[in-house]
Amino acid sequence: xxxxxxxxxxxxxxxxxxxxxxxxxxxxxxxxxxxxxxxxxxxxxxxxxxxxxxxxxxxxxxxxxxxxxxxxxxxxxxxxxxxxxxxxxxxxxxxxxxxxxxxxxxxxxxxxxxxxxxxxxxxxxxxxxxxxxxxxxxxxxxxxxxxxxxxxxxxxxxxxxxxxxxxxxxxxxxxxxxxxxxxxxxxxxxxxxxxxxxxxxxxxxxxxxxxxxxxxxxxxxxxxxxxxxxxxxxxxxxxxxxxxxxxxxxxxxxxxxxxxxxxxxxxxxxxxxxxxxxxxxxxxxxxxxxxxxxxxxxxxxxxxxxxxxxxxxxxxxxxxxxxxxxxxxxxxxxxxxxxxxxxxxxxxxxxxxxxxxxxxxxxxxxxxxxxxxxxxxxxxxxxxxxxxxxxxxxxxxxxxxxxxxxxxxxxxxxxxxxxxxxxxxxxxxxxxxxxxxxxxxxxxxxxxxxxxxxxxxxxxxxxxxxxxxxxxxxxxxxxxxxxxxxxxxxxxxxxxxxxxxxxxxxxxxxxxxxxxxxxxxxxxxxxxxxxxxxxxxxxxxxxxxxxxxxxxxxxxxxxxxxxxxxxxxxxxxxxxxxxxxxxxxxxxxxxxxxx
Amino acid sequence: xxxxxxxxxxxxxxxxxxxxxxxxxxxxxxxxxxxxxxxxxxxxxxxxxxxxxxxxxxxxxxxxxxxxxxxxxxxxxxxxxxxxxxxxxxxxxxxxxxxxxxxxxxxxxxxxxxxxxxxxxxxxxxxxxxx
Numbered sequence: 001x002x003x004x005x006x007x008x009x010x011x012x013x014x015x016x017x018x019x020x021x022x023x024x025x026x027x028x029x030x031x032x033x034x035x036x037x038x039x040x041x042x043x044x045x046x047x048x049x050x051x052x053x054x055x056x057x058x059x060x061x062x063x064x065x066x067x068x069x070x071x072x073x074x075x076x077x078x079x080x081x082x083x084x085x086x087x088x089x090x091x092x093x094x095x096x097x098x099x100x101x102x103x104x105x106x107x108x109x110x111x112x113x114x115x116x117x118x119x120x121x122x123x124x125x126x127x128x129x130x131x132x133x134x135x136x137x138x139x140x141x142x143x144x145x146x147x148x149x150x151x152x153x154x155x156x157x158x159x160x161x162x163x164x165x166x167x168x169x170x171x172x173x174x175x176x177x178x179x180x181x182x183x184x185x186x187x188x189x190x191x192x193x194x195x196x197x198x199x200x201x202x203x204x205x206x207x208x209x210x211x212x213x214x215x216x217x218x219x220x221x222x223x224x225x226x227x228x229x230x231x232x233x234x235x236x237x238x239x240x241x242x243x244x245x246x247x248x249x250x251x252x253x254x255x256x257x258x259x260x261x262x263x264x265x266x267x268x269x270x271x272x273x274x275x276x277x278x279x280x281x282x283x284x285x286x287x288x289x290x291x292x293x294x295x296x297x298x299x300x301x302x303x304x305x306x307x308x309x310x311x312x313x314x315x316x317x318x319x320x321x322x323x324x325x326x327x328x329x330x331x332x333x334x335x336x337x338x339x340x341x342x343x344x345x346x347x348x349x350x351x352x353x354x355x356x357x358x359x360x361x362x363x364x365x366x367x368x369x370x371x372x373x374x375x376x377x378x379x380x381x382x383x384x385x386x387x388x389x390x391x392x393x394x395x396x397x398x399x400x401x402x403x404x405x406x407x408x409x410x411x412x413x414x415x416x417x418x419x420x421x422x423x424x425x426x427x428x429x430x431x432x433x434x435x436x437x438x439x440x441x442x443x444x445x446x447x448x449x450x451x452x453x454x455x456x457x458x459x460x461x462x463x464x465x466x467x468x469x470x471x472x473x474x475x476x477x478x479x480x481x482x483x484x485x486x487x488x489x490x491x492x493x494x495x496x497x498x499x500x501x502x503x504x505x506x507x508x509x510x511x512x513x514x515x516x517x518x519x520x521x522x523x524x525x526x527x528x529x530x531x532x533x534x535x536x537x538x539x540x541x542x543x544x545x546x547x548x549x550x551x552x553x554x555x556x557x558x559x560x561x562x563x564x565x566x567x568x569x570x571x572x573x574x575x576x577x578x579x580x581x582x583x584x585x586x587x588x589x590x591x592x593x594x595x
Numbered sequence: 596x597x598x599x600x601x602x603x604x605x606x607x608x609x610x611x612x613x614x615x616x617x618x619x620x621x622x623x624x625x626x627x628x629x630x631x632x633x634x635x636x637x638x639x640x641x642x643x644x645x646x647x648x649x650x651x652x653x654x655x656x657x658x659x660x661x662x663x664x665x666x667x668x669x670x671x672x673x674x675x676x677x678x679x680x681x682x683x684x685x686x687x688x689x690x691x692x693x694x695x696x697x698x699x700x701x702x703x704x705x706x707x708x709x710x711x712x713x714x715x716x717x718x719x720x721x722x723x724x725x726x
Contacts, residue, residue, distance in 0.1 A: 002679070002681050002682045002706040003706065003707070006683065006708050008708075008713055011711060041707055041708055043708050043709075043710050043713060044710045044711050045711070045712075045713040045714065045715075046671055046688050046689065046711060046712055046713055046714045058715075060683040060685075061682075061683040063683075106719075106721040107719045107720075107721065108719075109718075109719040111715070111716075111717060111718050111719065113717055113718035114718060114721060115717075115718045115720075115721060116721070118667065118718075119720075119721065119722045120664070121631075121663075121664040121665055121666070121667070122629060122663050122664055122665055122666030122667060122674075122676075122717075123663060123720065123723075124663060124664075125661055125662055125663055126662075126663070126664050127662070130607075130610070130611035130614060130615075131611070131615065133604075133607060133608045133611040133612075134608070134611040134612045134614065134615035135615070135722060135723075136722065138604065139608075142601060142604060146601065201632075201633070204631075204632060205631055205632075205633070205664065205665040205667075208631045208632060208664050208665065209631060209663065209664020209665050210664060238632070240631070240632050240635070241632075255598065255599050255607070256597075256598025256599045256600075257599065259598070261598070263599060263600055263601055263604060264598075264600035264601065329722070355669075359670065360668070360670045360671075361669050361670045362667045362668050362669040362670055362717070363665055363667035363669060364667060364717065365667075365718070
């Protein structure tokens with residue numbers, strides 16, 4: 001027989017330090033003493049991410065969440081709640097605090113996530129069209145085809161205030177309206193699934209978890225603007241997403257949800273995949289379009305915008321995966337509903353791939369207007385190993401860093417742009433005291449230099465020059481003049497590059513310079529890397545007073561540059577040392593020092 | 596299959612809803628494994644095989660194993676949702692083959708939850724009226 005209650009004590013990284021174990025043990029003891037051990041199971045969980053208010057205790061099946069529980073509260077929880085069925089009100093988490101972020105008809109829990117784009121991810125079987133149908137799949141398409149005129153669909157998107165989730169933030173309804181207005185026999189719909197930012201995987205997860213939502217939304221767009229063919233441009237390195245999309249397309253065709261006369265309406269629409277070879281620049285819409293046409297993926301100047309002259313010179317609506325996935329919900333729930341979520345200028349939710357030095361990295365979907373602090377410390381469960389927060393990098397190679405001072409600023413398109421970063425497609429990399437900002441800037445410049453298509457000089461030459469300057473600084477060979485040069489070249493690239501890749505490539509360097517100039521100066525003036533990351537500036541040595549001669553470092557050293565007898569002080573031969581840091585990591589006595 | 600018209604779609608949706616209802620709230624236990632690229636890379640297929648094998652050993656042929664996409668809990672992959680009738684649905688993380696076997700023996704057979712592997716559902720289902 002199943003137990004009546006399950007009491008789950010948060011056992012996440014942060015909680016261990018704050019007597020979560022003591023609370024667990026106290027609850028266990030009370031349960032035994034009050035004789036309910038056959039009705040109640042007390043458990044340690046893997047983590048709840050409530051580290052600000054920890055330890056958290058959740059009682060199932062009623063899902064009561066207690067926060068800030070002390071061992072002394074165990075008696076009350078067992079007596080009142082588990083035996084008498086009355087939760088201990090003073091400890092219950094007040095979910096109403098979150099209510100203002102959510103529309104009225106959405107259940108408000110203790111989580112600050114609201115899953116619209118990811119509504120079906122992790123819920124349905126993506127390979128069964130029945131699962132999608134059971135959760136109102138293709139109901140938005142039916143509504144559009146039979147109950148709405150194309151203008152109504154655009155009006156609904158306008159009310160919703162949906163903006164492009166690929167990073168640009170252009171109002172979706174306007175794109176659609178431009179394409180709709182152009183008279184043309186043939187028009188096209190494109191889904192941009194060329195996700196390329198390092199550390200970003202929102203689109204892949206959405207396609208893998210809910211492929212039909214993209215097909216449905218693209219078909220709605222076809223009906224709205226008068227297009228009969230859609231393409232999904234996806235990188236070949238996403239094989240699972242590709243196979244699930246192909247399966248979904250086959251299922252939809254078989255049922256007549258794609259093809260001729262969809263649902264007996266007289267409207268025809270079909271979708272095909274086009275595989276990209278993984279060039280970052282092909283995420284730029286003009287480069288993507290020329291790549292679909294069979295040419296080398298290089299951008300061309302806009303205007304004309306694809307909405308007016310796109311694929312094969314025909315008017316083309318091109319949106320990102322996340323934008324598409326939100327559209328069926330907007331049509332079913334109404335634009336007004338969607339427009340209630342978010343900030344004045346940025347509506348709805350945003351999916352982020354939260355990675356880096358946080359405890360709970362993951363794919364999250366949050367209402368626009370949430371703060372970085374809520375994302376990192378509540379959803380993300382705080383910083384890994386309790387290290388100090390330094391910055392968050394958003395927008396990938398086109399974005400910038402956001403510092404401690406802005407943790408409480410509500411996130412939307414405008415706010416991030418104001419700080420010198422961008423919303424981007426949703427990569428969010430959290431960095432701590434051990435991350436060097438010069439190194440971060442070098443990493444992204446290396447990426448954009450590699451991915452630059454080479455068509456325009458500002459990006460091709462400017463990017464390489466920027467990389468060389470930052471590389472020089474990271475090796476302790478920089479001068480103050482280099483900083484001025486980085487700023488000048490960056491400005492020139494922003495103004496003169498042909499496409500977004502080149503225009504935004506200087507952002508990581510400019511942004512880290514803006515907020516962490518002192519770190520650059522330390523590399524230049526003191527020849528030191530404060531975070532201990534830039535190898536060329538590091539020296540490893542052994543503190544004689546701490547070394548006990550265990551020989552561990554010597555055995556681990558990959559180049560055998562550590563000498564010393566057992567139980568005698570070891571020494572590192574700095575000339576041979578490759579600064580891999582292995583000795584620093586493995587020493588149990590803190591005897592290896594780095595400066 | 597013939598092409599659907601609106602009535603056909605409505606019928607198919609009703610069937611699908613009934614099937615969904617049955618699967619999610621019916622009398623059968625269900626193990627739902629996160630099978631996105633991330634989950635598979637972390638070992639979801641090994642967990643799947645272990646579930647299947649352990650179910651067989653315990654003669655639990657009625658328990659279904661289903662796949663789903665990414666649940667978003669990347670730090671705890673592979674993630675698995677376990678739904679047993681009359682028990683609260685539970686999300687387990689870091690489910691390797693050994694944990695998978697323990698889930699079958701302890702949770703599905705013994706009706707007890709498993710320490711250290713329970714994670715919080717990332718968000719309430721805002722669109723789950725039917726299921």
